[in-house]
Amino acid sequence: MLELMWENVPFLLKGAYYTLYITIVSMLFGLMIGLVVAVARLKGNRPVRWLARSYVSIIRGTPVLVQIAVIYYGLDDYGISFGSLTAACLALSINTGAYLSETFRGAILAVPKGQTEAAYATGMSPGQTMWRIILPQAVRIAIPPMGNTFVGMLKETSLVSVIGVSELMRQAQLLQAQYLRYMPFLLEIGIMYWIMSIGFSAILERVEKRLARAY
């Protein structure tokens, strides 16, 4: 069994590459979406707030699998066609964005009100206050829950195997069919997912420490 696992490491690593790729791309875009939506919910005017809230509610209230299918198959009905990898990144970005926006919103609200007042008192505009005073502090608060979301995302990438992306899970399925064995490959990708999530956690921990030092 170990031998079987060992000789298929390179093949599974190809899958791990896509898993990481999708995770990182979706994380980056998810962060941007999350930030924008969080600010929109807190500071936007009524229609903007309503739009942001609906987005969060819809995305959190429907399964990722459905969202992936909507983007890959559903949008195609209206002539919007994505390749499988693009569709995967897009779906997961939009999904993570919704969760992260809640994390950021909570974090922004957690920054004491006095900070805003003090910033205004020094003559800063609301925009400056947000970017220079509130967000830097909010990001620090948001890091631990962000870690949760990232690690969750890493594992959710396995769902995009259904639209034909050769990520880790899909590669394992192909091997299972080739060797007609399950456990070695499940164990193997389990370890790979685990290592990757440890990596993410370690990076976030460093970021957290670094940010703590700055203040």
Next chain:
Amino acid sequence: MKTRKRGFLVTTLMALAMFSLVLSACGTKPEAANSSNGAGSSNEAAAGNQLEAIKKAGVIKVGMMGTYQPYNFLNDKKELDGFDVDIANELAKRIGVKAEFTAQEFSGLIPSLQKKKFDAVISQVTITPDREKVIDFTEPYITNNVKIIVNNKTNDITKLEDFKGKTIGVGLGTNDESYLRNEVLPKVGDFEIKTYDDVITSLKDLNSGRIDATINNLYALKPIVDKNGFQIKAVGEPIKSDQAGVAINKDTPELKAALNKALKEMKEDGTYKTIFKKWFGEEPKE
């Protein structure tokens, strides 16, 4: 207060515009890195003559399960291999292009074909009237006999009537599934249908007793049983015989004609027979 509020609206709108821009950038970037996935968007090929588009691209995009020995599976070199792959490569060669494969679960293959993610699906897609309503097929390139398959220990199932009260496994979205649901179930009475995304899983569950029987064709069974000694057997007479064709989109008459011509030539010059013998160890019966 008023101006402050307007300031925020402007920044928010600008940010939203930026993020939609960035997202559309995401739409193109991963594509470049997606060479091995092969399921890139091909909506530009949707209009007009698809055969021309394929020739121009030099590549025909073929979808298959990749988990269905000996038809399509990974070989020792970790490449897709099998009867379907050989047929697809031969067809591509005769059109003057290369075949590019994407492995995807069977239930998603036809939707992906319809969405033009593939040019063709060559994955033992059985020709049925229901499917012919939504997609097109070439002439059949193989006939498969489907039998009932049970665990070696099972002696009380030899015909479809014995399914009553049992749990029967079948591939999700396959022709066998609709056959079980629409024809066998009303005739035989209550039995449970459990669906699978690949053949191996269903046979594994059969081997370990999680299901009582499955139906599948004998060619598909042989390598699996040979390779890992599942304690399963085929029983009774064939319950049906299916013909599989190359599945393509409806609006592609030129592609269909070209594929049919290539198939005909393959059969005439003996290439087809060679491929068939290579995978099934016997001569094609047709």
